[in-house]
Amino acid sequence: GSARHQSQFHALVPRLTPRSPEGGLSEEQEVVYRRIEEDRGKTGAKAGFSVKNPDGSLVGPWNAMVSSPLIGGLVERMGSFCRHKTTCPMDLIEIGILVVGVEWKSQFEWYAHGKLALKAGITEDAIGCILRGAPAADASGFTDSQRAVYAYAKEFHATKRVSDATHQAALAAVGSEQGLIDLVFTMGFYHQICMTLNAFNVPLPPGVPQPFE
Known part of the structure; x- marks a missing residue:
């Protein structure tokens, strides 16, 4: 249990x-x-x-x-x-990475990329919404582009597919087909990273609270 x-x-x-x-x-x-x-x-x-x-x-x-x-x-x-080298804006990349971290409940990945997301211009409010798994429509603290990519990453992980409307919104947010490809490749890469972290019980630094309980 x-x-x-x-x-x-x-x-x-x-x-x-x-x-x-x-x-x-x-x-x-x-x-x-x-x-x-x-x-x-x-x-x-x-x-x-x-x-x-x-x-x-x-x-x-x-x-x-x-x-x-x-x-x-x-x-x-x-x-x-x-x-x-990515052609996708870094704030949008970090949103995709954080959604992957929630999917895996990967402690170290969230610890590192929570900090990197702040540096990339994601608000603490938005980061908290991602951590809680808030629906994109109800999430606060996002720009329109960030919300579109959050909706894309959430839908992709929930259904393993992306609807045409969600795809078009994310494509407009990222700004190019190449950028959206880079986002998808990057999310896939961070699944690999989270698998590594979880498979081998990679610890957080001493004294750092666990984001996932």
């Missing part, structure tokens, strides 16, 4: 070995580690979170990428594209 589910949430034990230069990395692992340290380190610093644990290992999904560096390096490059 619900109480049992909650107790399992609070007793999660991390399942991956922490990987750090201090602990010893292979050449392939070192390359991926340094790329993440350089790129995500800057992104995290701007948004107010660190990408490193005190032992030097990487937080969030990045330790998994270092642990399996060949596919992990490809995953890292996809993530870098989603952040730096």
Whole structure:
């Protein structure tokens, strides 16, 4: 039941070995580690979170990428594209990512992207609506474009399809077909990230409250 589910949430034990230069990395692992340290380190610093644990290992999904560096390096490059090269406006990208986080109840993903969404111009009110799963029509704090993309992401996850009207509204909000493709690719990518976080019980930083109970 619900109480049992909650107790399992609070007793999660991390399942991956922490990987750090201090602990010893292979050449392939070192390359991926340094790329993440350089790129995500800057992104995290701007948004107010660190990408490193005190032992030097990487937080969030990045330790998994270092642990399996060949596919992990490809995953890292996809993530870098989603952040730096997308043609979809970043506030709309972050709305899509947050909806994926709610779908998976992914603690770390919400922790990091709640901060990144604020930096991208999403209001705290809107972020709270996404966390609660508020219907798009009733949600407050969104611009018209943000609401259209929120409705798109919500409908897509609820029905696994998108109606013509919802598609057209999101297309107008994003501004181009390429931008909407980038949004869909990015949401798909963050399903992969949330699967990694949830499969391996990736923890939040110490002292950070869990967004999902």
